[in-house]
Amino acid sequence: MPHVSPKTSLLTVLVRHYDELVDSVRRRFGDRQEAHEVVHDVCVNLLASPEKETVRVPLALLHKIIHDRAISHYRSERRRQAWVDDYAELDEVLCSAPGPERQHAAMDELEHLCAAIAELPPRCQQVFVMHKIHQLPQHQVAKQLGISLKAVEKHLRVGMRKCLARLSQQPVRA
Structure with missing residues (x-):
């Protein structure tokens, strides 16, 4: 073999x-x-x-x-x-990130919101920014500004109402 x-x-x-x-x-x-x-x-x-x-x-x-x-x-x-x-x-x-069109629409919305906040009365604007933007609790806003908690709540109601009214006037892009 x-x-x-x-x-x-x-x-x-x-x-x-x-x-x-x-x-x-x-x-x-x-x-x-x-x-x-x-x-x-x-x-x-x-x-x-x-x-x-x-x-x-x-x-x-x-x-x-x-x-x-x-x-x-x-x-x-x-x-x-x-x-x-x-x-x-x-x-x-x-x-899932927003496309350029949605980013542009978001920037427009942000500009309109900034304009709406700028139109608020000064104290209302202060309360609104401290609570909604800087996310401070209402009691802390009241303490820092030396106003009552009820006054903070009132300023927030007024600020929200005016901002929503201003934003609802703007054309919305999809």
Whole structure:
């Protein structure tokens, strides 16, 4: 019997048992296409690797190599899919930002609101800005301005009413 090199022997066994090896991976991991990829990768690696010592049970060795490669492929695919899922979520967040038209409309609204606040009486304007813009609690606004809590509430009612009236007069862009 002529001597066959170990590399050729493993390749010969791989070719002879190709379908069986693919089915083995498919049964374990569920996807025939990926099973073909795994077995193909092992074949390419065998062609590229240096010759090894003689293998007594080449089919068993191939099953072990292919199984290990399938696990590595499966883990790599899971990491890639997790990255894709994360990236898709990130892309949705980025895409949900308002477009230039909405940004322009928001700037117009802000300008109108600033104009409406500027038209408020001075004390009303102070109370409104401290509470609505700087988000100070009403009792703190009253304490800082030296006025009663009822006066703060009155100024806020007046300020809200006047600002809403002024904003409702402006044309709204979509």
